[in-house]
Amino acid sequence: MAEQNSQSDTSDDGTDAHKITARNVNVFYDDKQAIDDVSIDVDMENVTAFIGPSGCGKSTFLRTINRMNDTIPSARVEGEIKLDGKDIYDPSMDVVQLRARVGMVFQKPNPFPKSIYDNIAYGPNIHGLAANKAELDIIVERSLQRAGLWNEVKDRLSDSGTALSGGQQQRLCIARAIAVDPEVILMDEPCSALDPIATAKIEELIHELRGKYAIIIVTHNMQQAARVSQRTAFFHLGNLVEFGVTSDIFTNPQKTRTQDYITGRYG
Amino acid sequence: MTINELLFLVFAFGLIAWFVGRARAASFISSETPIINSLPNYHGWFATLWAIVPPILFLIVWINISPALITNMVLANPDAASITADSFSRSAILSEARAVANGSSQALFQEGSEKLVPLYKAAQSYYDSIAFAATLLLIFAGGTYAYTRLKPDFRARTNVEKVVMFALLLASLIAVLTTVGIVASLVFEAYRFVTLVSPFEFLFGTNWNPRDTIVAGEDNGYGAIPLFWGTIFIGAIIAMIVAIPFGLMSAIFLTQYSTPMFRSWMKPILEILAGVPTVVYGYFAALTVAPAVRDFAVMIGFSNAASDNAMAAGVVMGIMIIPLVASMADDSIAAVPGAMRDGSLAMGATKSETIKHILLPAALPGVVGGILLAVSRAIGETMIVVMAAGYAANLTANPFASITTVTVQIVALLTGDQDFGSPHTLAAFALGLVLFIVTLLLNLVALHIVKKYREAYE
């Protein structure tokens, strides 16, 4: 599938042109293969959307990028995934550091049962990013501001994060991920549990975050992929069927499987 | 006929009714009506129930009222008019005559009872025949009624179901009623105790040295504070210092670190540990741990360490409680949504950071509930402390001293020759009541916390 990856200006030696380069990735759950020989490049300036029918392996592939598959005992990853040219599955890679660099937002908002402040402060605290309370306050405020939540919660930072509305909770989770200053943010269907207004806010937020972080968003909603992303990858049955500029994928798909999916022939 | 014979009769007819009902139902099945509402067996059961339940109910009532009926009949006889009016010897005479009449005793000692024997015999056979006739009548009335109701479309199944439900309800009521009875008797005896000894002395006094005879206005040695303290010290402090960390750590290991394989081995082992009879722990405490603790205490300079020290009993009790704490904590930690854990891990937290900052705080209410249940179990525990803890009511925080507990003193108060109305016995009931109230409250609070916690994640 290498020819599909050639839309952006790859320098031949492969150095830091792409934030993430994945080559020939296979993922197995015990003996069952969930991802079959996927190669893809993700860069900083574009939002990348993963689309495809349920169970095609979008989440599985997403989790290989911050090694969250390590937490699933039956999962096994083969192939090569590089972040800034360094193999993240190399034994010398510190998973804890990796996950601080590659943040994740989940399908269902999962704020910790702590105050709003402590939700954001959690990451900076465990990674020692703030020398004192004043610095921590700054990080918390900045993260909430970036996530577009500051004005809504600034007067009640000590309230429980779980008391917020679903959309606010999801933005809290984004703010939480931002707080450790990651380079990549992975979002696994971040809006699937939200109403249209909350969804619109998250999409707007993704626009604002574009360029500051390499963003990958999994979505089953094709309009959403079209709205928020500049690159789209279509997965089907564990394969990466097609990957390219979003507008091309939606207006001029090269593969019949992509076309069938986009026109709603199956899903 | 005796009650047993009558019961046998009832069941014999019940069996017959079953076959008759079944045969009747089977006879409904023909080529025109190949299917009847209920299987023939249900018709059989329906007939049986109608044949046996009314006579059994009758017999239960009969057992309770027939002695009085017989005695009344005997006393109504002019021959019985001459016996003494003194109620005590009168009832002795009557019961002796009755015993001889129904053959459970041979000899007569009481003056005037021998002439009552024939009267008793006559009355007994009179009422026996009434019971026999009534039983037969009820069997046939019930059986016939059931028989007339059997029809192809009769819903024997649902009717039998109702009876089954009723029987189950009755069974569950027995446990409830027994509890009520136990509490009532505890309350009653404890009330008798506080009429003897001032409740103020009992609940707040610090001198425990119970006297046999109570002198009003004096300190009678029924101050239970040393016992309450000992119970708390051994059951809620020493035992928990052992049980909480080990229980929590094994729960954390089981839920977060162990392989599924290890977990599937470890959980049953913990459950077996929870099922070891406490007397075994008691032996362990008294024979192994207590001497070791004493030697250790002497070594580090407590020359007055007792061999029945609080430490040994408390530590072994803590070991006994570990499985309980571990399994409650295990449940609570496992109930924290996986999304919390994933959220923390995805932030780059390590496993132990995730446990410390996310899982344990989230599981805390459940864990606390489990610990309260464990405390309530520990303070009510008897065997270990009876075998390993002391009998001396010392009010001390020295774990190497001999300290006694409520349960130990209950045992001590009730063993030996004790008159049932003596202050010793009554004090045991009062202690039991206090223990009951405390454990009940602990359980209620614990269950409430655990329930609230479960709701929070549903």
Ligand SMILES: Nc1ncnc2c1ncn2[C@@H]1O[C@H](COP(=O)(O)OP(=O)(O)O)[C@@H](O)[C@H]1O
């Ligand atoms: N933890 C797991 N254990 C075993 N199989 C899994 C696990 N997670 C996902 N799978 C399987 O892997 C395939 C891809 O799943 P997933 O990545 O969740 O798809 P998607 O996110 O595209 O809906 C599915 O067939 C799914 O059943």
Ligand SMILES: [Mg+2]
């Ligand atoms: Mg998914």
